[in-house]
Amino acid sequence: MTPEREQRLLQVLRRRQPDLTLIADKVHKPRNMAALVRNCDAVGIPKMHVVKPDHEYRRYRGTSRGSDRWVESVVHSTLTEAVDAVRAQGMKIYAAHLSDTAVDFHDVDYTVPCAILMGAEKAGISEEAAQAADLHITVPMMGMVESLNVSTAAGIILIEAQRQRKLAGLYELDRMPAEVIARHMFESRYQKIATHCLTAGLPYPEYDEMGELLDPEACKALLARRA
Numbered sequence: 368m369t370p371e372r373e374q375r376l377l378q379v380l381r382r383r384q385p386d387l388t389l390i391a392d393k394v395h396k397p398r399n400m401a402a403l404v405r406n407c408d409a410v411g412i413p414k415m416h417v418v419k420p421d422h423e424y425r426r427y428r429g430t431s432r433g434s435d436r437w438v439e440s441v442v443h444s445t446l447t448e449a450v451d452a453v454r455a456q457g458m459k460i461y462a463a464h465l466s467d468t469a470v471d472f473h474d475v476d477y478t479v480p481c482a483i484l485m486g487a488e489k490a491g492i493s494e495e496a497a498q499a500a501d502l503h504i505t506v507p508m509m510g511m512v513e514s515l516n517v518s519t520a521a522g523i524i525l526i527e528a529q530r531q532r533k534l535a536g537l538y539e540l541d542r543m544p545a546e547v548i549a550r551h552m553f554e555s556r557y558q559k560i561a562t563h564c565l566t567a568g569l570p571y572p573e574y575d576e577m578g579e580l581l582d583p584e585a586c587k588a589l590l591a592r593r594a
Contacts, residue, residue: 368556373577376555379437380548381541383413386458386480387528390449392496393487394517395420402518403485407438409522410529413543414439416449420487437551450499453482460484462500463520464492469503477528478535485521545576552578560586 368376389407394400400417407415417440443449453460461475462484484500486492497503506520515523532538553574554561560580564571573581580586 372555373552376552377548379411380543380551382411382538383543384411384532384537385413385542385544386456387412387477387532388415388453388458388482389521389525390416390418390446390453390460390482390484391517392418392446392449392484392492393420394485395487399516399518403521404438404440406518406522406525410525411538412438412525413547414441416440416452416482417442418446418449419444436554446493446495446499456480458482459501460499461502461504461524462486462492462496463505463524464497464500464503465505466497466503469505472504472506472524473527475502475504477531478537481528483521483524483528485517487517549574549576549578553580554578556580557586 387410389403389412391400391403394403394417404415415438419442441449441452443452450460458480460482461472461477463472463486484492484496486496492500504524506515506523508515550571553571556578557580561571563569572586575581
């Protein structure tokens with residue numbers, strides 16, 4: 368890894384926002400899921416939550432352009448699991464939902480720990496999701512249609528969250544846990560070793576806070592046995 372690449376990775380990882388996330392409630396189109404992952408990466412979200420749709424969940428990488436390497440997708444069987452996960456982190460839940468109580472998405476404070484809840488195509492969020500939310504938000508529409516594609520709407524809302532957080536100086540703070548940064552640095556430095564360990568179900572070898580191997584010779588022997 369070049370020094371320039373190393374600094375670029377560290378800069379990106381240190382600007383991640385661990386108290387901002389997105390919940391995809393049964394979004395079933397793989398291209399939309401991939402676009403949501405890409406949206407999350409673009410605004411510095413390190414982890415998103417996925418509630419599995421009623422049919423088989425498949426992840427589509429075609430439009431994520433590698434961003435799924437940087438955004439962890441936590442898959443939940445039920446919405447309750449996803450809600451409990453973000454509540455445990457002290458997050459508010461803002462659901463994109465056109466209801467009588469919905470407010471303009473601009474009029475929401477995204478600098479607090481929060482999760483943006485997006486529903487499936489056409490159906491939108493479930494009634495359970497609507498009730499679980501602290502607030503309903505909507506993107507004002509000036510045309511005949513009442514809604515946007517889920518990934519487009521999420522992108523618009525997340526850019527507003529990014530704007531607010533940037534003004535508040537949250538992107539200037541080093542907020543990601545050191546062990547998470549170290550893991551990403553290791554996976555970027557040693558992609559073959561990381562892939563081998565994941566495929567074989569093996570733990571990663573020991574590495575330092577910059578992702579550098581503590582015992583390179585042992586790892587060479589590991590890869591040699593594989594070959």
